[in-house]
Amino acid sequence: MLGLTSVCVFLFSALALAVNSGYSLGALVLLLASGSLLWKLPSLALQRRDYLLITVLLAYFLIFTTNMLYHGDPAREFDMPLRSLLAVPVLLLLLAYPPRPTFWWAGLSVGAIAGAAYALMQFVPDSLIRPQAATSNPIHYGNVSMLLGILALCGLDWARTQAYRYAWSSLLLAGCLAGIVGSVISGSRGGWLALPVCLIIMAVHHAKNHGRRHLAITLSLLFALLGLAYVMPHSPVQQRVATVISELEKYKNDGDVTTSVGQRLVMWDTATELVKEHLWLGMGRTGYLQQKKVMLAEGKISKLVSDYTNAHSDYLDVLVKRGITGVLALLALLLLPLVLFARTSHRGPAGARPFALAGMLLCTCYMIFGLTTSSLTLNIGIIMLVFPMVILWAMLRQQERTA
Template identity: 70%
Template sequence: MLGLTSVCVFLFSALALAINSGYSLGALVLLLASSWLLWKRPRLNLQRRDYLLLSTLLLYFFVYTANMLYHADPTRELDMPLRALLAVPVLLLLLAYPPRPEAWWSGLAIGAISGAALAFWQFLVLDIYRPQAATSNAIHYGNVSMLLGMLALCGLGWAREQSFRLAWSLLLLAGGLSGILGSFISGSRSGWLVLPVCGCLFAYYYSKGRGTRHLAALLGALLAACILAYTLPNSRVPQRVAVAVNDIKQFQDSDNVTTSVGQRMEMWRTAWTLSSNHIWLGMGRDGYLAAKQQMADEGKMDKIIKHYTNAHNDYLDALVKRGIIGVLALLALFLVPLAMFARALRRSAPATQPYALAGVVLCTCYMIFGLTTSSLTLNIGIIMLVFPMVILWAMLRQQERIA
């Protein structure tokens, strides 16, 4: 079983961006393998922290589901929160049979490299303006590519303790650089916002007696990625930044909602307005769409955004559809694991800290992604949050046991 969980964890990240729905393969096999727990019944020795993480995942699922039933929304709305429920048996499986660290770190690096290679081929050979690798959306490809790159860079502290530390360090640096470049080439600006925040996290972590060489190498990789992004032939990065600045100016000056940024701001304004009358339980999906249609008919909202099914912001989308209770469940999904990983980062043994750092980076990235897009309304978004979360927690707990 240890070999199976290791292979699944490797495939989960390695295939995430290289093949269509590749992230689902490892997750599905892990879920099926969790049925082994019913027959074998291994001793899990769960701690209070484990129950807290399990409760957070269950809370998100039940709040989302109860709200869906209350508003009589379509049953397909259950599809996304169901992933949080399915992560529960996977966490129990991984606590009983933790995967090998090599499987996790190598999967991250290979996933970022393969995704970036496919995106560059689409960009240079197929002349696709905004590559999306094997995903269905350039925004979510860019965000996941950035996420894999940031997580790969978290493994440098683990790499320096290995027998082949130079090879592992180079692989993880290549994965980090590829993930960043993949995000840049996708033109997905929401992913770029995490760079300064994660850069500060890395600088804080690696500057506290954990190896200035690794800090220098990491910051060098971030700087090289930014330089490459601006100097590549026909780079989209300067164009996308200039377009964003111009869109904001047009919205401020003339309330122009025909641009990408203008549409987002109109969606945010509409969601905020509608939520004021349904503050506790929200309106549900169907209620939100019906209210938008009514506002468009009355001329209170630009019709250009009426067909969007989400608010392009995780927090506002939760507020308008599920109210304050839904926002609190969403914040719990982000902040409770973040606090648990941050506590381990401060207090745990050195062997556990790369996993704690990766957990902090994972939650931080998703909190930032959610500011400009609805990350958790698509399969790739919710899966790439909850499954890495339980994988990292199980591996952190394993390192605590053997430290």
């Protein structure tokens, strides 16, 4: 079983971007394998922290599902919160049969490199067509690519303790750079916001564990990466930054809603306006879309905006559809695991810290992604949050047990 969980963990990340629904393959096999717990009955020795993580995953599922039933939302809406429920038996399986770390770190790097290669084949400088993954649009491709790159960078501390540390370090650095390159050429601006924040967290983490010189090294790397991404020939970063400024001016001066920025601002204003009358429980997906049709008929919003099924922000989308109770469930899903991982990064054994750091940055990335897009309304978005979360937690707990 250890071999199976290790291979599945590798495939989960390695196939995430370059293969159609590749992220689902490893997750599905892990879910099916978790059925073996019913007759093998391994000793799990669960701690209070494990129960807390399980509780927040179940609470997210129950609160969202109850809200959807209350509002009579379409059956396909239940598919997203269901992923947090399905992550629970996978967590129990991985706690019983923790995967080998080599498979996890290798999968991250291979996935980032394969995803960047797939996108580079589509990349045309100065083109309006943005590269994307096999199963997602450019926004979510760019976010997941950046996520894989950042998580790969967390493995450098682990690589230093391995027999082939230079080979592992090179592979992880290649995965990090590939993930960033994939994000840059996708033109997905929301993912770029995560990079400086995560590098600063990483710098503080290494400064506490290895000395202040690591803070200076990481910050220098941050500014070098940002500068290089901006000044490189045909830089998508430079072009997309210029586009943001131009579109903001058009919206401010002319009320132009034909641009990406203009449409986002209108969607955010619309969600903010609608939520006032349905503060606690929201209005559900059905109610949200019906009210947008009413506003379109009244001439309050453009046809370009009324066709979107979400508010282009996880926080506003949940607030308008699920109310304050839904927002609290979302924040718990992001913040409680963040706190659990952070405690281990400060107090845990050295072997567990790379996994704790990766868990912290996973939650941080999704908190930032959710500012400008609705990641958790898509399959790739919710799966790439809850399944890496339980994988990292299981490997962290294994390192604690063997320390």
